[in-house]
Amino acid sequence: MNLDNLFKSSSNKGKSGIKEQDLIISESADIISSIEEMYAIEGFSKPIFSKDMKEDFWSDKSLKIRNVIIDLRDKDHINETISELSTKLNVDISIIVIGNYDSIKLKSQLMALGANYVLWDSELNELLSAILSVTGKKVATENKKTRIAKRILILASKGGVGLSTISSLLCYALAKESNLKTLMVDHDSGALNADMFLGIKGLKVRQESNDLTNREVDNAIAKTYLSKSIDKLDYLMLEKNPEISSCHSETLYNLSNTLVDEYNFIIDSMSLSSFDELDKATFQERYHRVFIVCEQSVSSLRSYNLIKKRIDKLEHKIVFSQTRPAKDYVIPLDNAKVRIKQKESIDVFYESGLEKVFVHKGPDGVMETKFSDPIREILSILTGKTIQRKRKFKLFNK
Numbered sequence: 001m002n003l004d005n006l007f008k009s010s011s012n013k014g015k016s017g018i019k020e021q022d023l024i025i026s027e028s029a030d031i032i033s034s035i036e037e038m039y040a041i042e043g044f045s046k047p048i049f050s051k052d053m054k055e056d057f058w059s060d061k062s063l064k065i066r067n068v069i070i071d072l073r074d075k076d077h078i079n080e081t082i083s084e085l086s087t088k089l090n091v092d093i094s095i096i097v098i099g100n101y102d103s104i105k106l107k108s109q110l111m112a113l114g115a116n117y118v119l120w121d122s123e124l125n126e127l128l129s130a131i132l133s134v135t136g137k138k139v140a141t142e143n144k145k146t147r148i149a150k151r152i153l154i155l156a157s158k159g160g161v162g163l164s165t166i167s168s169l170l171c172y173a174l175a176k177e178s179n180l181k182t183l184m185v186d187h188d189s190g191a192l193n194a195d196m197f198l199g200i201k202g203l204k205v206r207q208e209s210n211d212l213t214n215r216e217v218d219n220a221i222a223k224t225y226l227s228k229s230i231d232k233l234d235y236l237m238l239e240k241n242p243e244i245s246s247c248h249s250e251t252l253y254n255l256s257n258t259l260v261d262e263y264n265f266i267i268d269s270m271s272l273s274s275f276d277e278l279d280k281a282t283f284q285e286r287y288h289r290v291f292i293v294c295e296q297s298v299s300s301l302r303s304y305n306l307i308k309k310r311i312d313k314l315e316h317k318i319v320f321s322q323t324r325p326a327k328d329y330v331i332p333l334d335n336a337k338v339r340i341k342q343k344e345s346i347d348v349f350y351e352s353g354l355e356k357v358f359v360h361k362g363p364d365g366v367m368e369t370k371f372s373d374p375i376r377e378i379l380s381i382l383t384g385k386t387i388q389r390k391r392k393f394k395l396f397n398k
Contacts (some may be wrong), residue, residue, distance in 0.1 A: 020064045022047040022131075026071035031098070031120075035069070038124050040384025041150055041180075041264065043288055044131075053085060065093050067134060069127070073100045073120055082115050094134040098127065149183070149263040150288040152382065154319075155270050157294045157303040162321040163188070166293060166348065167269035168197035169375045172363045175233035177387050178379060180264040183226075185256045186237040187249050187274035194237070194269065198229040199362045207239040208251055222258045234263075249277040253286070265382065272303065280310070290316035291346075291378065296329045296336035304340055317381070318342050319374070322350040348374045 024035055024047050032049050039047055048063070053070075068089065072078050082097060089095070095115035099106070107117040116134065118126040154170070156163035164186075171184040186194050195203040206225060227235045236256055240248050249270070256266055268287075292307060294300045304318070318340075320333060326349075337345055351371045358366055366372060372389055380386050 019045050020066040021045050022067040022069060023065050024049045024069050024071075025051070025053060026098075027051050028071060028073075031071055034122070034124060035127070036384050038128060041382065042128065043150070046384075065089075067094045067096055067131060069096045069098065069131075071098045071120075073098060075099075078106065079109055079113070082110055082113050086113055086115065096127065096130050096134070148260040149266045150382075151260075151266045151268065151286055153268045153270060153287045153290045155275055155290065155292050155307070156272055157292060157300045157307060158272060158297075160323060161293045161295045161300060162323050162348065163269060163271065163293050164193040165197060165354075166319065166321060166375065167267060168194045169363060169366060169372065170378055171233055171265075171267050172198060172229070173367065173372070173375055173379050173387075174265055174267075174382070175230060176364075177367070178383050178385055179232065180383065181232045181262065183234045183236060183256060183259060183263045183266045184229075185252050185266060185268045186235065187252055187269060188271040189237055189240050189248075195227070195235065197358060197363060198233070198235055200227050200229050200235060203227055203235075203237075205237055205239045208241040208248060210241075210243075212238075212251060212255070217255055217258055219258050219262075222255050225255060246277060249274045250279070272307075275307070283311070284314050287314075289382065290314060291319050292316055293319045293321050294336075294340075295321055295323065296331045296333050298330065301331070301336060301340055308340075318345040319348060319378070320345050321348040325350050346374045346377050 022039075022044070024032060026032055026035075026049070035047070036049075039045075047069075048065075068085070070081075070085070072081060075081070078097065078099065082095060086095060095113075097110055097115050097117045098120050099117060100120055102119055110117045116130045118130050120127075154163065154167045167184060167186075171182050174180045174182040184194065184198070189205065192205075204227075225236055225238070227237075229235055236252065238248065238252060238255075253268075260266070290311065292304060294304050318337075320336065322329070322333075326333065331339070333347065337343065348371070351369060354366065354369070354371055357369060361368075367375075368390055370389075376387055376389065
């Protein structure tokens with residue numbers, strides 16, 4: 001069989017040009033870490049960091065600075081500092097000042113100099129609102145928080161590629177290791193594996209109903225459908241009702257969407273059959289990032305090409321998952337990437353005895369194995385945090 005004819009898809013041409021970036025000026029490692037995490041979560045271009053204004057970033061033609069965010073908490077002579085800075089900058093560059101003084105007079109004075117002034121808060125809500133305002137993006141209403149949950153889709157190209165395992169561990173890592181409130185929405189009610197992976201005991205799955213599908217659901221009602229895993233991690237699943245099965249994914253989306261103010265991330269773990277139920281017109285607006293889980297088999301790669309056509313130009317990343325030893329696959333991993341024209345991927349390699357680790361040690365035990373390394377890679381993409389696996393060292397016997 002000539003496999004080349006099975007994998008025909010158009011290649012994406014890379015965009016040329018200089019990316020717009022923000023410059024963060026601060027001497028505080030804590031502020032830099034918090035802002036870097038916020039940028040990663042919001043999907044903004046990675047900012048540049050500097051401890052002072054001595055470096056002449058704005059004269060560098062290889063850079064295109066969009067916002068200069070300067071930390072002047074507990075600093076004197078803020079007006080003079082901003083007046084000096086504004087004379088150096090192109091009029092297209094916005095200045096956002098972070099301070100600790102709750103002063104209308106100071107805010108007005110800085111506005112007269114062309115700068116925005118925000119009070120520092122640990123949640124970064126005011127800062128994010130200011131960034132969204134100067135970039136012309138939609139700002140949340142007064143009744144809603146500026147920072148709402150980022151919705152992530154983990155999509156299986158076919159059954160049996162390790163979707164539940166990967167989704168569960170990612171959610172667990174977001175909550176346990178990154179300390180971020182996370183909701184896992186499991187669209188595959190037939191698998192019933194994720195609750196075991198998340199250590200949920202006595203899971204009671206409620207069935208989808210016409211009443212739930214056809215009426216407006218508020219925040220309080222939605223919370224009654226949640227199951228608790230660990231602190232900052234909740235789980236949502238509905239048993240499919242055969243009479244209204246075509247609405248299953250939409251019902252889960254609407255139910256979880258009432259909780260967007262409660263979480264940092266909502267992770268949709270979705271099988272291919274559930275993906276087929278989604279509305280094509282609104283799909284691209286829903287998701288902050290998309291990860292497609294494949295394996296190096298003919299059926300999975302062909303399925304990926306069909307998915308790629310459906311999602312059109314929506315940016316996504318490939319996760320290659322080996323649920324059995326590499327030698328058992330007809331197509332080698334490197335060859336599989338070539339056939340679907342994907343040079344980069346997140347590779348999850350087969351690890352024997354993984355189920356045994358899950359049963360005896362739970363997700364904490366799995367996060368200590370090499371299987372967790374690609375999960376941490378996804379974690380880094382979503383949060384900007386690099387959290388290394390804890391390695392166990394054994395002392396030599398004398």
